[in-house]
Amino acid sequence: xxxxxxxxxxxxxxxxxxxxxxxxxxxxxxxxxxxxxxxxxxxxxxxxxxxxxxxxxxxxxxxxxxxxxxxxxxxxxxxxxxxxxxxxxxxxxxxxxxxxxxxxxxxxxxxxxxxxxxxxxxxxxxxxxxxxxxxxxxxxxxxxxxxxxxxxxxxxxxxxxxxxxxxxxxxxxxxxxxxxxxxxxxxxxxxxxxxxxxxxxxxxxxxxxxxxxxxxxxxxxxxxxxxxxxxxxxxxxxxxxxxxxxxxxxxxxxxxxxxxxxxxxxxxxxxxxxxxxxxxxxxxxxxxxxxx
Numbered sequence: 269x270x271x272x273x274x275x276x277x278x279x280x281x282x283x284x285x286x287x288x289x290x291x292x293x294x295x296x297x298x299x300x301x302x303x304x305x306x307x308x309x310x311x312x313x314x315x316x317x318x319x320x321x322x323x324x325x326x327x328x329x330x331x332x333x334x335x336x337x338x339x340x341x342x343x344x345x346x347x348x349x350x351x352x353x354x355x356x357x358x359x360x361x362x363x364x365x366x367x368x369x370x371x372x373x374x375x376x377x378x379x380x381x382x383x384x385x386x387x388x389x390x391x392x393x394x395x396x397x398x399x400x401x402x403x404x405x406x407x408x409x410x411x412x413x414x415x416x417x418x419x420x421x422x423x424x425x426x427x428x429x430x431x432x433x434x435x436x437x438x439x440x441x442x443x444x445x446x447x448x449x450x451x452x453x454x455x456x457x458x459x460x461x462x463x464x465x466x467x468x469x470x471x472x473x474x475x476x477x478x479x480x481x482x483x484x485x486x487x488x489x490x491x492x493x494x495x496x497x498x499x500x501x502x503x504x505x506x507x508x509x510x511x512x513x514x515x516x517x518x519x520x521x522x523x524x525x526x527x528x529x530x531x532x533x534x535x536x537x538x539x540x541x542x543x544x545x546x547x548x549x550x551x552x553x554x555x556x557x558x559x560x
Contacts, residue, residue: 313518314541317552324555325548329490334358335482337369344494345381348424348483349414351492353380355479356410356458357399359508362558368399372407384411385418406458413447425483429497436502437462437528440476462528470528477531478506481547490551500545505535510557511550 330336338351354369375392376383383389389412394405417427427446428439441464448455455461463470485500486493505511507526511534515521520537523530538546 313520317541317549320552320556321548323552325487325489325551327489329551329555332362332366333490334365334369335490335492336366337373338482338492340373341380343379343381344423345418346379347492347494349380349384351479351482352414352424352476353407353410355475355482357402358475358478360400365399368402372398375407381418384415387415402458406456409451409454409456410447410458413450416450417443417446423495425495425497428480428495434498434502436477436480436498436504437467437470437473438464439480439498440473443476467528472507472526472528472531473504474506474508474526477504477547480504481506481550485545485548487545487548500547501539501543503535503547504531505538505547505550506554507531507534508554511553514553514557 330339334354337354338347341347341350350373353372357368357372358365373380376388389408392404392408394403394408396404398404398407414424417424421427424443427442428436430439430442433439433442440460440462444459444461447459460471460473460476462473480498481503482491483495484493484498484503485491507530509526512521512526512530515534515537516524521530521534523533535546538549542548
């Protein structure tokens with residue numbers, strides 16, 4: 269009787285032990301398999317985006333994109349002025365953006381820098397439209413701000429990298445605050461607010477990030493790369509509706525809104541693919557997005 273009573277608990281103990289071992293083994297196998305799938309998915313995703321990058325990041329891209337306008341100039345100040353002003357009106361139908369940018373550059377003449385420093389913007393009719401909701405009054409507001417920055421710094425790059433800053437959000441805030449300061453503290457809806465004091469309320473600042481991408485990235489193909497103090501690894505993705513939509517379809521984004529937090533989430537994902545130059549994948553995401 270004693271041997272039987274001892275045998276039953278021992279059998280149960282052995283079964284429990286084997287069950288736990290099997291469960292642990294199965295769990296580890298599933299975890300390893302999941303990590304393997306994630307690695308495979310990462311490789312597939314990178315290969316896919318790299319193929320799109322090669323397809324769209326070509327000299328042919330320049331012809332039908334607003335980046336063509338800063339490419340027309342050789343002087344650093346002219347290039348950076350045109351980059352920011354062109355990016356500022358880069359929303360809506362592409363053909364309309366190109367026409368509006370041409371019109372704006374014709375106003376400034378051969379040297380946008382000279383136009384700004386000589387205050388040519390003061391002669392503009394404030395009620396005349398430049399592009400959609402961007403009027404001459406907005407154009408003059410921006411130019412007045414740029415002149416104010418140039419009165420203190422040799423390049424717009426200096427305000428973005430003040431005190432050896434490499435945080436592009438802080439750089440945008442410094443840039444925006446400086447322009448606002450000389451315009452009697454008045455803000456402009458055309459210069460987005462990154463809300464550095466409360467990042468969760470910050471704008472995606474798509475157009476400003478687009479200008480920064482043009483000025484900082486230097487692969488000798490599309491982007492100009494004339495700024496050397498900021499690094500490509502510092503940049504944030506210019507998040508528009510096309511980039512956001514394709515990123516969500518590919519599982520790179522979970523958030524539905526297009527704001528600063530979403531920009532940081534997507535850029536963080538792209539840094540996993542290339543930590544040194546994450547926003548190069550803007551060509552892949554944007555190019556694919558506007559062509560499907």
